[in-house]
Structure formats: structure tokens, C-alpha cells
Amino acid sequence: MATADLFQKITALTAAEGDSGHIRIYIDSNASIPDRTAAILDGGEDPVPAMTDSLRKLEACGAGCVIMPCNTAHYFLPRLVERTELPFVSMIGAAASACRARFPGKAVGILATTGTLSAGLYQEALAAQGAPFLEPGGVEREALMEVIYQGVKAGAPPSRYREAFRSVIESMAGQGAECFLLACTELPLAVRALGLDLPCVDPTEELAKAAIRFCGYSVRGE
């Protein structure tokens, strides 16, 4: 669903007047790629072979660059870069830049899987931008994993994860978070399904914009 969301966002955000103004996009939607968080934290199956198989398919199609609508997957980016000559546009870099540009000087609450958090992906990228940030604590991490895995990924109705998500936001706002980085691709879907109006950066949207620019197209409204 995160891949469909990215695809929809690229299409909506491309400044095109009709069909022919759109970027050609190849997608390999392979939900059987081993779980990235499990691989990082618990010695779960290495996802790199399956991701490399996807790279080969995108190369065969003739892709000119690669994007991955999964924040946690970016932990494996250094290994993937060695396996293809195609350039990657990084979701992490795009989202961290957007935090600084849209909420300068504000403390960013990072909402992510325990895999992404443990890998330090956004902590490093935000620190490099000089942006202050907060990480969720143990209870909040558990609540986020529930929202992501038993909620959105399981196709559960929003009522099933509303309370868990609300508790994380309130707790982190209480600790000083002034805006939120929805650093798991299921979270923008959760925010939309819950109808929340939250000061936040959506890495899927930022990746869509960065990819549009990288391909030499214009972003709608820019």
C-alpha cells in the first residue's frame, strides 16, 4: 500500500497537463521481501538478495534511477549501491531536508519502526541538517509497531489503532516535539485514515518530489 501511495503521489505531484507529461515508472511491488526491522534487530532473514532481484528487474526494464518507499529498507542502501550502477534517490535525505526547510529550528519527533530507530537513519540525517529531534521511548515504540503491523499493514479499520497512535503523539508532544516525521510509510496512511491534522513531514511525499526533480520534471505548484 505504501508503494501505491508513492506512485499516486508522484503522479499527483508531477506538473503535467495530460497523460504525456508524466514520468515513465517501473514498479516491482514485492511484499515478500523479508521484513527489514526483523533483519536489523532479530537476525531475521537478510532482505538484500530479494531487493537485489528487484534491482535486476528494474534494470531489465530500463530504469534510470531507483527509489524505495520503505524507510527501514534504507539501512541496506550501502549494500544495494554496491550491487547496481543505477543511482538511488534517498527517502531519508529528502525527508530530513524537508524537516529543516518546513519547520526550521523546531524539535522533530521521529515516528518510525524500531528497526529504523535502532539503525539511527533519521537521527544521523537530522543531526547532519542541524535539526533538533526526539525519539520515542520504549512504550511509544511498542505502540507505533502496533499501529504499523496490527493496524495499517493488516488492513485493520482506523478505530483499531486510533488510541495507540494518539497516545504516542500526546506523549512526544509533552516531551517537546513540535512537529513529526512520519518515518514509516504506513504512518502517512494512518494519519490520513484517522483524519488527523498534524504538523508533520511525510517522507513518501518528499521522496516523490525529490524523484520528480531528479528525473528532470517539475513539481506541481513549484
Added chain:
Amino acid sequence: MATADLFQKITALTAAEGDSGHIRIYIDSNASIPDRTAAILDGGEDPVPAMTDSLRKLEACGAGCVIMPCNTAHYFLPRLVERTELPFVSMIGAAASACRARFPGKAVGILATTGTLSAGLYQEALAAQGAPFLEPGGVEREALMEVIYQGVKAGAPPSRYREAFRSVIESMAGQGAECFLLACTELPLAVRALGLDLPCVDPTEELAKAAIRFCGYSVRGE
């Protein structure tokens, strides 16, 4: 956008409990395929070479069947079938069956591009199902093309095509249409954007369900 809509519908309609229960999907989103209606009606550029190029890419990925989220493109299906060994799941067949199953004996108003209408794709399929149907007349066809091309495909706000769409529905309902076949992939998007509650069949949704079943997966709720 129609391709993103189909992708989203397949994902939402697959009875999966988590990531690993989903179908692997390869997409070649090539909006530069020559306009199908123009090719059928006005001797415009033949889209079959570009469509065949897409088939080669999907074959290279290892696809097991092919679906096309464009009703008008099905006019070229007999020529495409000759160019690949991959089976196709037809959007036209799926949607015509759904009309009979969901609105038995009701007169179906066909809303489509002039290309799809002139090709007789749905008239033939509905006649084969024994379903009564109505076609839009000249004024209604023009209004539909405006909704599709200057409206949805151009990314225009719904207010720009609300009146044109409403006039078609009212006129065809006045002529006896009891339900509507949204036989252009932009039209389900228009109906959703306009927030209309219309007795209708969405071929994109029916194609999603037919493809899920063809791949041996279960449709959510069935």
C-alpha cells in the same frame, strides 16, 4: 493515475493479513503510449508498438499474466494477444459480468470515451451477457470527453467538471439508465472526487478482483 488506482484497489481487495500475503505486481506506467481513442477514431499513432514494448518488460520481470487499466486499450487486445504468450485478464469481461451480477435486468448506461464507444467493446460484452444498455448521444459524449481529458487527466479540480458530469448522468437517467458503467478509468476517480453516490460498476475494481482470483488469491470479504 488510473494505474495507481488499480494498484491501490488490488492491494486493498486482496485478503491478506500482512505484507507477505500480497501478490507480486510489476507495473510499467508509461503515459506516453499514444492515445487510444485518437488511434481508433482519427488515424492517430498506433499504440501497439509501445504496448508491445511494455509487454516485453513485464515478460522480462517474470509476470504470469497481464492486466491493462485502460478500457479503450482493450480494442487492441486481439493484436496484443498475438504478441505474447502471457494470458490477459480482460477488464471488459470482468466489468460486463459484474453488471449482470450486481444489477440483474437493469438498463446499464455506458459512460466511456468516444474511442471505447465507437469500438463497441462494452456493447458487445453486455449483449453477450444479455444485459440491456444505453449509449450516450453526441452531446453527452462530448461532455464525457471534457470530464476525462480537460478534467481528470489534466489534474483539474472537481468543480471544473462537476456540471458536465452531472448533465450526462441526468440526461441518461432520463432516457432510462438504471445503473452506470464507469467505462473509462478516469471516471471512478471523477465519481470519488465529486463525492457522488451513484448505482454503478467500476471496471477498475472488477479488474482488480478478477486479477486477484486469477492469481489464486482471495478477494477480501468473499
